[in-house]
Amino acid sequence: MEPVALPLGRPREERADAARNRAHxxxxxxxxxxxxxxxxxxxxxxxxxxxxxxxxxxxxxxxxAGIFLALxxxxxxxxxxxxxxxxxxxxPGAPAVERLVAFGRARLEFLLEHMVLARxxxxxxxxxxxxxxxxxxxxxxLLGEACPDVAATGPLALxxxxxxxxxxxxYLQSADGPDLATAVDDLxxxxxxLAERVCGVS
Amino acid sequence: MEPVALPLGRPREERADAARNRAHxxxxxxxxxxxxxxxxxxxxxxxxxxxxxxxxxxxxxxxxAGIFLALxxxxxxxxxxxxxxxxxxxxPGAPAVERLVAFGRARLEFLLEHMVLARxxxxxxxxxxxxxxxxxxxxxxLLGEACPDVAATGPLALxxxxxxxxxxxxYLQSADGPDLATAVDDLxxxxxxLAERVCGVS
Numbered sequence: 001m002e003p004v005a006l007p008l009g010r011p012r013e014e015r016a017d018a019a020r021n022r023a024h025x026x027x028x029x030x031x032x033x034x035x036x037x038x039x040x041x042x043x044x045x046x047x048x049x050x051x052x053x054x055x056x057x058x059x060x061x062x063x064x065a066g067i068f069l070a071l072x073x074x075x076x077x078x079x080x081x082x083x084x085x086x087x088x089x090x091x092p093g094a095p096a097v098e099r100l101v102a103f104g105r106a107r108l109e110f111l112l113e114h115m116v117l118a119r120x121x122x123x124x125x126x127x128x129x130x131x132x133x134x135x136x137x138x139x140x141x142l143l144g145e146a147c148p149d150v151a152a153t154g155p156l157a158l159x160x161x162x163x164x165x166x167x168x169x170x171y172l173q174s175a176d177g178p179d180l181a182t183a184v185d186d187l188x189x190x191x192x193x194l195a196e197r198v199c200g201v202s
Numbered sequence: 203m204e205p206v207a208l209p210l211g212r213p214r215e216e217r218a219d220a221a222r223n224r225a226h227x228x229x230x231x232x233x234x235x236x237x238x239x240x241x242x243x244x245x246x247x248x249x250x251x252x253x254x255x256x257x258x259x260x261x262x263x264x265x266x267a268g269i270f271l272a273l274x275x276x277x278x279x280x281x282x283x284x285x286x287x288x289x290x291x292x293x294p295g296a297p298a299v300e301r302l303v304a305f306g307r308a309r310l311e312f313l314l315e316h317m318v319l320a321r322x323x324x325x326x327x328x329x330x331x332x333x334x335x336x337x338x339x340x341x342x343x344l345l346g347e348a349c350p351d352v353a354a355t356g357p358l359a360l361x362x363x364x365x366x367x368x369x370x371x372x373y374l375q376s377a378d379g380p381d382l383a384t385a386v387d388d389l390x391x392x393x394x395x396l397a398e399r400v401c402g403v404s
Contacts, residue, residue, distance in 0.1 A: 122324070122372070133373070153395045154388035155369060160396075162368025163361040169372065170324070171335070171360060186356035193355045194362075197400045 025050050025060060026074065029067050038068060038120040065123035072117045079110050080134050096146035097199050103138060104164050104191035111168040112184045118169060135161050147199040160198065164191060227252050227262060228276065231269050240270060240322040267325035274319045281312050282336050298348035299401050305340060306366050306393035313370040314386045320371060337363050349401040362400065366393060 028050040032041045043064055047057040061067045088094035089102040111118050140157035143150070150156060172183055196202035230252040234243045245266055249259040263269045290296035291304040313320050342359035345352070352358060374385055398404035 154392040156392045158369050159365040163365035166364025166368035167360050190356040190358045
């Protein structure tokens with residue numbers, strides 16, 4: 001995140017420079033992923049190709065996985081927009097259980113589309129900070145609306161997010177395109193059963 | 203796995219050597235994890251400390267994550283034994299839903315105890331082969347017994363395994379011991395709600 005206010009005495013150009021560097025790095029990283037594949041993109045390689053110092057790249061992304069997280073973040077913004085103001089049942093206006101089912105379908109399709117980035121952005125030594133997960137926020141909100149009796153049960157929303165994202169992130173093989181699409185279709189159907197059962201509507 | 207039959211013409215000592223190398227590597231890797239922490243253990247470092255060639259270590263574990271998977275595998279064997287022949291409700295003899303709840307508790311406690319290894323053994327570029335997951339096999343079996351109506355629904359068992367293991371593997375912060383134990387207690391309670399809801403018993 002960019003700072004919202006500049007510390008005293010820091011020249012304005014520095015902030016603009018940082019934003020330009022970020023946009024430039026994201027752009028170069030995206031091209032490197034497309035050309036070389038995510039597994040060939042390194043911090044050093046990115047710094048060299050972007051013509052920036054290694055320190056700049058390190059401060060920006062912290063870890064190699066952070067590069068892919070930043071790329072995915074750009075796509076996440078579009079996805080979040082559909083949840084906030086897109087047409088129902090993904091967007092507002094449908095009953096909460098229907099929105100939960102629609103969210104699962106859309107999220108699985110999103111992960112299928114961005115599978116390489118999503119997996120490359122995982123860093124088991126630096127787990128996903130829960131308070132920064134928009135998926136968790138959304139599922140918790142819908143669960144609270146759809147089934148307040150179970151929604152208060154500790155980390156149930158987190159377990160549902162893991163049920164939704166875990167199979168794609170951790171278990172599915174990525175080798176075969178058509179097989180993968182079928183597997184994701186099966187996950188979408190299965191998610192509907194899971195969400196409806198948890199909310200007691202089936 | 204060791205081969206069950208030797209190809210013709212390969213001397214018997216080679217197989218015995220391979221088994222010795224494996225036991226030796228596992229032993230050295232375990233000591234390195236204890237002394238240095240998992241994040242400092244590399245393929246090269248392990249080869250050097252074990253006094254074996256890099257090629258031997260590479261053939262044995264394939265990836266750095268494979269080292270930790272092999273260490274975890276030793277612990278998994280004890281865990282599986284409790285499922286197969288331990289006292290109920292984790293072992294045989296209790297109703298399937300109770301066994302599913304008990305499995306979740308035991309699995310979360312197992313993951314908490316072996317969290318460092320479990321996380322280090324994740325390799326997003328080489329997903330867990332599903333046909334080698336004893337957790338999936340066990341959940342699928344219990345689900346088929348407890349609620350045959352939903353058990354046939356595609357990857358529902360996989361989603362439940364992800365709901366169980368994903369929060370520990372992907373999302374929880376590992377920084378704070380007592381907080382982590384509390385978080386796992388909450389996950390155990392929440393897993394019970396999830397399992398019972400899916401099977402329609404609550």
